[in-house]
Amino acid sequence: MNISCYKLVNLAAVIRIIFISTILITLGCALYGQAGNPFSIIRSNDSTVVEEVSTPAPAVTEEVSTKLEGTNPFSVSHIPIRKNQYEEIERLAISNRTVEENISLSYFPLWILIGSLCLLAFLLFNRKDHLTLLIRSVLNDNFMKMSNYENDGGRSVSYISGYVIFLLNVALCIYLFITKQYEIDQSFLYLIIFGGVSLFFVGKHVVNSLFSWIFHVTKESKLYDFTIITIYNLLSVVFLTINILLVFGPKSWVQPLSIVVILFFIIALISRYYKGIKIGQSLLNNHFVHFFLYFCAFEFSPWIILYSSVRDLI
Numbered sequence: 001m002n003i004s005c006y007k008l009v010n011l012a013a014v015i016r017i018i019f020i021s022t023i024l025i026t027l028g029c030a031l032y033g034q035a036g037n038p039f040s041i042i043r044s045n046d047s048t049v050v051e052e053v054s055t056p057a058p059a060v061t062e063e064v065s066t067k068l069e070g071t072n073p074f075s076v077s078h079i080p081i082r083k084n085q086y087e088e089i090e091r092l093a094i095s096n097r098t099v100e101e102n103i104s105l106s107y108f109p110l111w112i113l114i115g116s117l118c119l120l121a122f123l124l125f126n127r128k129d130h131l132t133l134l135i136r137s138v139l140n141d142n143f144m145k146m147s148n149y150e151n152d153g154g155r156s157v158s159y160i161s162g163y164v165i166f167l168l169n170v171a172l173c174i175y176l177f178i179t180k181q182y183e184i185d186q187s188f189l190y191l192i193i194f195g196g197v198s199l200f201f202v203g204k205h206v207v208n209s210l211f212s213w214i215f216h217v218t219k220e221s222k223l224y225d226f227t228i229i230t231i232y233n234l235l236s237v238v239f240l241t242i243n244i245l246l247v248f249g250p251k252s253w254v255q256p257l258s259i260v261v262i263l264f265f266i267i268a269l270i271s272r273y274y275k276g277i278k279i280g281q282s283l284l285n286n287h288f289v290h291f292f293l294y295f296c297a298f299e300f301s302p303w304i305i306l307y308s309s310v311r312d313l314i
């Protein structure tokens with residue numbers, strides 16, 4: 001029993017010696033493979049060490065360090081601006097400042113837009129299906145006649161409000177085109193344009209009333225007047241939208257938007273003439289010469305005179 005215990009103790013001692021020897025040999029190899037102290041700090045005055053340690057940085061690191069130069073960590077270096085770009089940048093800055101100055105509370109076209117939008121809101125609140133009725137009236141002649149009877153020939157509050165919006169925004173569209181295209185800034189110019197627009201469009205209804213009283217065609221004349229009012233009520237929304245874009249948009253939008261609004265107006269004018277011929281179909285068959293003279297004198301000639309007056313200004 002004692003001999004067995006003695007053998008076990010010797011075996012344990014041998015195992016400890018082998019384990020300690022293995023650790024010492026491993027640490028000795030590791031210490032021998034270390035070229036220097038891993039905790040030593042390289043000084044800047046040691047030029048040889050700096051040369052040995054410094055390695056060329058990769059291209060990505062150089063690019064990142066270039067972009068992050070400066071005290072602000074978010075500052076980024078930009079491509080140098082060419083000399084011929086300074087004038088363009090200055091022009092854009094001036095145009096941006098001009099737009100910011102124009103869109104202010106003292107810019108009265110903004111108040112015309114606000115008044116038109118308030119009037120349109122009142123119109124839609126008073127009659128929610130007004131725009132739907134306008135579209136149906138333009139597309140259906142029988143519905144146009146029924147609307148004419150229900151709205152007293154366009155003398156209802158909804159149609160009068162829509163007509164006022166049309167006059168305000170036609171005058172504003174012409175004013176914005178003149179001021180932005182020719183850089184004319186005169187406050188009373190809008191009043192002159194609004195007076196001329198009102199006289200031109202409202203005078204048409206006065207002429208039709210006089211014509212119907214002389215030739216006893218009151219029924220056809222009232223229906224034709226209501227057709228004109230309906231089309232102009234529908235155009236009021238178009239002019240209001242274009243004016244919003246003209247007021248808040250850049251100067252480069254003036255000519256494209258002017259072309260768009262002219263195309264809309266020409267389409268509406270052709271539609272009005274077509275419906276007018278259908279309304280006066282009986283007069284056209286029985287009194288062709290008188291009907292032709294009326295169209296030449298009161299429908300075509302005003303536009304020709306207007307074009308001749310403004311042709312030199314365009």
